[in-house]
Amino acid sequence: MWILIAILAIPVIEIALFVQFGSEIGVIGTLAWVFLSGALGLVLMRLEPYRNAESVRAALARDASPASPMAHSALRMIGALLLLLPGFFTDGLGLLLLLPPVRALILQRLVLNARAAPSMRPARDDVIDGDYERQPDVQQNTQHLPPRQKRD
Template sequence: MWLLLVILAVPLIEIGLFVQIGGWIGMWATIGWVILSAMLGMIVLRGVASGGPVAISRDMHEFRDPLSPLAHRVMVVLGGGLLILPGFLTDAIGLLLLLPPVRQIIITLIGRRLQKAGGTTVHTTIIEGEWHEVEPPDQPGRERPPSEWTRH
């Protein structure tokens, strides 16, 4: 339900901001801002695309936890995508997502929420013991009886 409200509210907020800010700075400055923010978004996405796989591979090769850098890269991609979308609200959110401290706060909050949601723990019981294989006794001269399926 809340996602539907967000999907409906964002365009309305963007239209209102275009009218207000466009009235203050003028039409050409507004168009220039939209074009510049889209270009910045494409530069950000291109940078993540060119350096992302190498950095993830390096983190895994050095046995570092790739989840935190991966979460940061996802946030940067989201920020770049929001910059490409025309609008002042999406640009502001996109620019905030490009700041490392803001990304760290968001990742920490999401991590806490996931820990609360996934609070179930699995308890396992380990029983230690020794074992050895037992071979079936060989009985010479005695073969298996024929199967009931092959009765002639």
């Protein structure tokens, strides 16, 4: 439900911010901001795979888990994508995701929520108790099978 509200609210927030900032910095300033933030987002998206590979390689060289560098990389990529979208609100969120302390806080909250969430595994109350007996393999009745053809 909250995703639907966010999808509907973000364009309204963007329009309000365009009107507010557009009256302050003008049309040229607003367009320059949109194009420059889009270009910055595009550059960051293109450079992120190289940065990710280097940070994962460094983590593996230290015998550390590559999960944290990969999670930081995913959040940086989301930040770059938000910069690529036109709008002041999405640019602000994208710039926040590029800050390491903000990413660390988000990842910490995600890990705490994942640990606190109830298990997604179903309860094991469907176990059927029974006995079984292993029987030797039965020879196939080869009378009903067509003869094998020899391959040359």
